[in-house]
Amino acid sequence: MKNSINTLVFCLAFISGFIIMSIELLGGRILAPYFGSSIYVWGSIISVFMISLSVGYLLGGKLSTRDPGLLPYGSFFLLAAITLVPAIIYGDTAMDAVFLRIEDPRYGSLVASGLLFFLPVAILGMIAPYSVRLLVENTHHSGQVAGVLYFVSTIGSALGTLLTSFYFVLFFEVNQILMTMVLVLVISGFSSVICGKFLS
Amino acid sequence: MRIFLLILVMVSTSQVQAERIIHKEKSLYRNIVVRESSNRRCLVFAVKRGDRNQTCISLNDPDRVVFPYARMTFSGLLLQPKPDSILVIGLGGGTMPTVLSRLYPKATIHVAEIDEAVVRVATKYFNFSESENVRVFVQDARVYIKRAGLKKITYDLIILDAFTGDYIPEHLMTVEFLQETKAIMSDQGVLVANTFSTSRLYDHESVTYESAFGTFFNFKMPVTGNRVIITNGGQLPETKLMQDRANKLAGKLRKYAIKIDNFPRHMKRTKDWNKKARPLTDQFSPANLLRDD
Numbered sequence: 493m494k495n496s497i498n499t500l501v502f503c504l505a506f507i508s509g510f511i512i513m514s515i516e517l518l519g520g521r522i523l524a525p526y527f528g529s530s531i532y533v534w535g536s537i538i539s540v541f542m543i544s545l546s547v548g549y550l551l552g553g554k555l556s557t558r559d560p561g562l563l564p565y566g567s568f569f570l571l572a573a574i575t576l577v578p579a580i581i582y583g584d585t586a587m588d589a590v591f592l593r594i595e596d597p598r599y600g601s602l603v604a605s606g607l608l609f610f611l612p613v614a615i616l617g618m619i620a621p622y623s624v625r626l627l628v629e630n631t632h633h634s635g636q637v638a639g640v641l642y643f644v645s646t647i648g649s650a651l652g653t654l655l656t657s658f659y660f661v662l663f664f665e666v667n668q669i670l671m672t673m674v675l676v677l678v679i680s681g682f683s684s685v686i687c688g689k690f691l692s
Numbered sequence: 693m694r695i696f697l698l699i700l701v702m703v704s705t706s707q708v709q710a711e712r713i714i715h716k717e718k719s720l721y722r723n724i725v726v727r728e729s730s731n732r733r734c735l736v737f738a739v740k741r742g743d744r745n746q747t748c749i750s751l752n753d754p755d756r757v758v759f760p761y762a763r764m765t766f767s768g769l770l771l772q773p774k775p776d777s778i779l780v781i782g783l784g785g786g787t788m789p790t791v792l793s794r795l796y797p798k799a800t801i802h803v804a805e806i807d808e809a810v811v812r813v814a815t816k817y818f819n820f821s822e823s824e825n826v827r828v829f830v831q832d833a834r835v836y837i838k839r840a841g842l843k844k845i846t847y848d849l850i851i852l853d854a855f856t857g858d859y860i861p862e863h864l865m866t867v868e869f870l871q872e873t874k875a876i877m878s879d880q881g882v883l884v885a886n887t888f889s890t891s892r893l894y895d896h897e898s899v900t901y902e903s904a905f906g907t908f909f910n911f912k913m914p915v916t917g918n919r920v921i922i923t924n925g926g927q928l929p930e931t932k933l934m935q936d937r938a939n940k941l942a943g944k945l946r947k948y949a950i951k952i953d954n955f956p957r958h959m960k961r962t963k964d965w966n967k968k969a970r971p972l973t974d975q976f977s978p979a980n981l982l983r984d985d
Contacts, residue, residue, distance in 0.1 A: 521863075521974075521977075524863035524974075525834060525868060525869070525974045526834075526838065527832070527835060528806070528832025528863070529832065529861055529862075530720075530806060530832050531720050531721070592842070595839075597831075597832065597835050658981075661977075661981070662982075664976070665973070666974075666975045667975060668975075
């Protein structure tokens with residue numbers, strides 16, 4: 493049983509890593525019509541992602557101390573999916589508003605990427621430390637477990653970056669890719685919740 | 693034949709030797725190189741897979757517009773012979789704004805250029821200068837045009853010539869961008885866009901311009917792989933009228949080596965692209981990937 497939980501956690505950590513970087517890359521595309529593709533637009537996006545992730549790590553770590561299980565773990569994925577939807581549907585409205593209020597495209601892109609991506613990415617950031625807690629059985633192995641987990645999720649990130657930039661944008665619209673991410677997050681969330689119920 | 697080849701090799705190597713780099717700099721966006729040979733000075737955006745000259749000036753004859761594509765962009769004057777306000781996207785060596793400011797000293801000329809270093813280099817090495825009527829805005833063109841739209845600024849002539857070492861930035865090729873550009877064209881406004889006629893992207897680009905502007909002139913010359921798009925977003929003028937205008941302008945443009953009276957017969961309305969190609973949008977713009985196919 494422990495083995496199948498571990499497999500599930502590794503798979504889901506891989507998926508979250510993949511999705512985080514795929515969204516980050518598409519962020520450049522989403523912001524370009526309003527703020528251009530200057531170097532500072534990428535600066536804004538990367539900063540917002542780093543801040544969101546760091547907040548997520550902190551929260552995820554904290555939450556993992558209280559009765560950790562697959563149920564809350566799955567709910568992170570569902571929450572991330574829910575918070576990503578407004579970025580798709582109301583993204584343009586939000587960016588229109590920012591564009592009208594902030595003339596400097598540096599701060600405009602910073603505020604816009606914060607509005608669009610802070611919540612979903614922070615929630616996705618909660619997954620990594622929480623995964624460690626679900627995998628660790630004793631303190632002796634904790635470093636090794638964390639190492640393998642980072643390996644898996646970062647490989648996911650690398651693949652998410654590569655596949656999105658090389659192929660996804662060649663065949664699909666930005667919003668189609670994002671909606672697929674939402675769908676994958678929902679499926680991941682439910683599979684964790686269901687496994688949690690089934691195994692307990 | 694062998695002797696001929698030998699001479700050819702000697703001539704070409706001697707040219708290479710004669711060429712020297714007079715300025716080199718790494719800007720935020722690219723490597724900028726200024727090369728000079730005995731009679732030419734060129735601005736190059738260096739990329740490993742083949743440097744592309746952005747602009748050259750002739751040192752013996754500084755008025756001369758060296759590149760055919762740069763000359764071709766003046767075809768916009770056949771649709772709008774008296775522009776009072778002009779917007780140029782992408783400065784390069786500043787050939788277009790410089791010549792236009794001489795032709796139309798009273799016109800307001802605005803240039804949007806993303807790279808401050810390009811403005812410096814154009815000023816120092818390519819006789820470009822800002823003045824009361826010629827202003828450069830160091831900004832991403834998409835942002836500049838969107839803001840101009842909000843401020844209700846319009847232009848009689850807009851020239852899209854934003855090239856990187858590779859091609860045009862992807863967010864400057866979409867239907868949405870062209871619609872925003874159309875919104876800042878005055879009632880008699882004309883848009884001229886410099887593009888390439890090779891690769892599969894040609895189809896996508898053509899369809900994209902068509903969906904934003906309806907009809908346009910497709911202007912190609914045998915000497916170059918460039919294709920210049922010219923449109924007023926409405927009824928295009930007859931060839932006869934353009935020829936008359938060209939004949940009138942020909943004298944003024946002669947010293948710049950722009951043979952504008954040759955242009956009208958090459959400006960075609962025929963749609964020689966795949967009409968089923970998918971238009972480029974902000975949602976779907978893998979333009980620079982399509983270019984390699």
